[in-house]
Amino acid sequence: MATQVRHPIWLPAVRAPGASTFAILYALESFARASVSSVIPIQIYEVLRDKQAVSLVYTGVALAGISVTLFMPLLIARFARRWVYTAGVVALIIGALLFLTQSLPTQMLGMLCRVMGASALSITLNLYIMEHIRKTKFIEAESMRLAWSTIAWTGGPALGVFLYTRYGIEAAHGVVILFAVILLCLFWYFRLGDNPLIRPGRIRPANPLANIGRFVSQPRLRLAWLIAFGRSCFWTTFFVYGPILMVSSGQGEMAGGLLVSGGNALLFSALIWGWAGKRFGARNTMAFAFAATGAMLLGAGYAGEAAPVAAAVFLLVAAFFCIALDALGSTAFMRSVRAWERPQMTAVYRTYLDLSELLPPLVYSVALAFFGLGSVFATLGVFVLLCGVVTFVYLPRRM
Structure with a gap:
C-alpha cells in the first residue's frame, strides 16, 4: 500500500504485528x-512543602491534559501516526530531563510533557490495535497487554523511589530515558503501518467540540466511556485513599505501599479474566x-478506619x-x-482517565465533610x- 513504510531489502523481515507486539510496546x-510515578509527587512536595499546593498543581496539569487529549486527532490527521507515536516517546524523554531541575515551572512543564506523551502513546497504540487485531481477538489481546505490564506497575514505583533515595534524581529519571529509548527503537523495528483510511493531510480534522458531540450521540460509545x-475511578481511589487509610489508622506508610503494590501485582489475573470473558461473554463478566x-x-x-486491615483486604479483593x-x-x-x-472518538474516549482524576476527589470532599474515610469507599461502591x-442492561449480549 502507498501509505506503508518502505525499507531497504536488506532489513530482516518482521512478522505481522499481533497481540504480543502491542503487549511488548505497552x-x-x-x-x-x-x-x-511515586517519585514525581515527592519531588513536587519537596519544592512546595504544601499538600494543598501539590493538589492544585496536579489539578491544573490534569485540566491541561484534557485539552491535549481532545486536540490529539488534529495531529494524527496532519502527520503520519508513527510520527505522533514517536513524538509521544520523545515527550517522555523531555519530561524526564525537565524533572532533573528543582524549579517549580520546569517540573510543571515536565508533568505536562508526561501527560502529552502518555496521551499520544495511548491513542496511537489503541488505533494500531484496532487496525491489526481482529474484533474477535480484542479480549485476548487486551488481557495479554495488561498482564505483561504487571511487572512494570508492580516493581516500577518501588524501583524509582529506591533509585531516587539511594542514588539521586538522575538515576530515577535516567531509567525513564533508558526505557523510552528502547521503546522507540523497538517501535520502529516493528514498522507499524498507517491505515489508508487515515491519510495525513488529506482528511479535514473535525473540531474537538464537534468530536465530543459526535461521541455523545452514540449510545454504545457513551456506555464504553x-x-x-x-x-478508572476505582484505581484513582485505590492509589490515593488506600495509602491514606493505612497511614491515618496508624498502620504506617509501608503498609500503604504494600497495599498499592499488592493491587498492582494482581494484574496477572487479566489472563484469567480474558478467558472468563470468552467463556461467559464480556457483558456477563x-x-x-x-x-x-x-x-x-x-x-x-x-x-473503615475502625478495622483498617479488614478494609485493606476488601480493597485488594475489589482490585482483583x-x-x-x-x-x-x-x-x-x-x-x-x-x-x-x-482518531477523533479515541481522543474523546480517553478523557475518562483525566476526569476520573478530577471528579471523584470533588465528590469525596463532600462525603468527608460529614463522615469518616470509609465514606469514600462506600460512595464509590454505590457508583460502581x-x-x-x-x-x-444496555451492553449487547454479543459484545
Whole structure:
C-alpha cells in the first residue's frame, strides 16, 4: 500500500504485528511511566512543602491534559501516526530531563510533557490495535497487554523511589530515558503501518467540540466511556485513599505501599479474566465484576478506619475483580467505534482517565465533610454498582 513504510531489502523481515507486539510496546511504555510515578509527587512536595499546593498543581496539569487529549486527532490527521507515536516517546524523554531541575515551572512543564506523551502513546497504540487485531481477538489481546505490564506497575514505583533515595534524581529519571529509548527503537523495528483510511493531510480534522458531540450521540460509545470511567475511578481511589487509610489508622506508610503494590501485582489475573470473558461473554463478566467490586468497596467502607486491615483486604479483593474491567472494558469501545472516526472518538474516549482524576476527589470532599474515610469507599461502591446495572442492561449480549 502507498501509505506503508518502505525499507531497504536488506532489513530482516518482521512478522505481522499481533497481540504480543502491542503487549511488548505497552510493557516498555509502562516501565517508562511507572518507574517515576511515586517519585514525581515527592519531588513536587519537596519544592512546595504544601499538600494543598501539590493538589492544585496536579489539578491544573490534569485540566491541561484534557485539552491535549481532545486536540490529539488534529495531529494524527496532519502527520503520519508513527510520527505522533514517536513524538509521544520523545515527550517522555523531555519530561524526564525537565524533572532533573528543582524549579517549580520546569517540573510543571515536565508533568505536562508526561501527560502529552502518555496521551499520544495511548491513542496511537489503541488505533494500531484496532487496525491489526481482529474484533474477535480484542479480549485476548487486551488481557495479554495488561498482564505483561504487571511487572512494570508492580516493581516500577518501588524501583524509582529506591533509585531516587539511594542514588539521586538522575538515576530515577535516567531509567525513564533508558526505557523510552528502547521503546522507540523497538517501535520502529516493528514498522507499524498507517491505515489508508487515515491519510495525513488529506482528511479535514473535525473540531474537538464537534468530536465530543459526535461521541455523545452514540449510545454504545457513551456506555464504553462509562465502563472505562467506572474502573478508572476505582484505581484513582485505590492509589490515593488506600495509602491514606493505612497511614491515618496508624498502620504506617509501608503498609500503604504494600497495599498499592499488592493491587498492582494482581494484574496477572487479566489472563484469567480474558478467558472468563470468552467463556461467559464480556457483558456477563463485566457486570459481575462491577457487582463484586462494588460489594467489596461497601465492605471496605463499613470496615473503615475502625478495622483498617479488614478494609485493606476488601480493597485488594475489589482490585482483583476490577482487573476484569481493565482486561475487558476497552473491547466495548473497540468493537463499537467506526473505522473512519477512530482518531477523533479515541481522543474523546480517553478523557475518562483525566476526569476520573478530577471528579471523584470533588465528590469525596463532600462525603468527608460529614463522615469518616470509609465514606469514600462506600460512595464509590454505590457508583460502581450502578455502572454494573447499566452494563448488564444496555451492553449487547454479543459484545
